[in-house]
Amino acid sequence: MSTPKAPIEPMEGLCFRTRGLTKTYGKGAAEVQALRGVDLELPDGELVVVLGASGSGKSTFLNIIGGLDKATSGEVFFRGRDIGHASRQELTQYRRRNVGFVFQFYNLMPSLTAWENVALVTEIADNPLTPDAALEMVGLKERQSHFPAQMSGGEQQRVAIARAIAKQPSVLLCDEPTGALDSATGTRVLEALKTVNDTLNATTLIITHNAGVAAMADRVVIFADGAVREVKINTNPKNPKDITW
Ligand SMILES: Nc1ncnc2c1ncn2[C@@H]1O[C@H](COP(=O)(O)OP(=O)(O)OP(=O)(O)O)[C@@H](O)[C@H]1O
Numbered sequence: 001m002s003t004p005k006a007p008i009e010p011m012e013g014l015c016f017r018t019r020g021l022t023k024t025y026g027k028g029a030a031e032v033q034a035l036r037g038v039d040l041e042l043p044d045g046e047l048v049v050v051l052g053a054s055g056s057g058k059s060t061f062l063n064i065i066g067g068l069d070k071a072t073s074g075e076v077f078f079r080g081r082d083i084g085h086a087s088r089q090e091l092t093q094y095r096r097r098n099v100g101f102v103f104q105f106y107n108l109m110p111s112l113t114a115w116e117n118v119a120l121v122t123e124i125a126d127n128p129l130t131p132d133a134a135l136e137m138v139g140l141k142e143r144q145s146h147f148p149a150q151m152s153g154g155e156q157q158r159v160a161i162a163r164a165i166a167k168q169p170s171v172l173l174c175d176e177p178t179g180a181l182d183s184a185t186g187t188r189v190l191e192a193l194k195t196v197n198d199t200l201n202a203t204t205l206i207i208t209h210n211a212g213v214a215a216m217a218d219r220v221v222i223f224a225d226g227a228v229r230e231v232k233i234n235t236n237p238k239n240p241k242d243i244t245w
Pocket residue numbers: 025026032033034052053054055056057058059060061
């Protein structure tokens with residue numbers, strides 16, 4: 001954000017803190033309460049897996065902490081900055097500087113090579129990795145001159161991850177990054193996310209329907225009915241290779 005507001009309370013070591021976060025879509029009979037009061041604290045640098053039934057509010061939560069959407073009420077702080085009350089312009093700055101997104105579908109430009117897809121971001125970022133370094137981090141350096149149509153789904157997703165991390169974001173938000181992939185390919189994508197989390201120390205959130213993925217997390221957050229039902233800490237996270245889905 002260009003003009004960060006002063007922290008209201010100390011958030012040392014915390015990346016996100018939310019209090020009483022609610023989100024209501026629509027009005028009257030069409031009203032949907034997607035979030036019903038989310039209180040959560042996420043420390044900096046952790047790899048967090050977010051689980052929960054379909055419709056439990058996971059994507060809504062991710063979109064709000066990522067500055068893509070605004071809550072209806074409640075508080076959301078990023079490293080002590082109140083992003084819940086930020087203007088649209090401030091949110092754009094916040095996203096641009098701090099947040100990388102990875103979605104289920106890769107949204108690569110079909111007419112550009114892997115390298116060029118990543119370079120689109122590095123050209124406009126303040127302190128980017130080179131496209132080569134970003135592609136190397138996800139194990140795709142040798143594929144850099146391939147076009148998306150010449151790559152598998154998992155490889156395309158790893159290009160999308162390289163693109164998301166090329167600006168060295170402090171936060172990496174992944175909504176069903178392996179949702180369209182088989183388990184072997186998905187494992188390579190999860191390995192890439194783990195490498196990025198270890199190397200850049202970006203706080204990484206991964207939404208998944210696959211409960212097995214929780215074994216690789218530092219922290220597991222389980223949503224139910226628009227709220228956090230449970231938070232579990234993994235003292236000994238597994239390597240993605242050793243996870244069975
Ligand atoms: N833009 C929107 N307009 C209206 N309702 C919405 C909108 N986005 C989400 N919802 C509703 O809010 C609730 C929570 O949706 P959300 O996508 O956050 O859940 P989710 O846990 O991510 O689900 P899934 O696992 O299926 O992606 C659902 O009932 C959904 O239909």
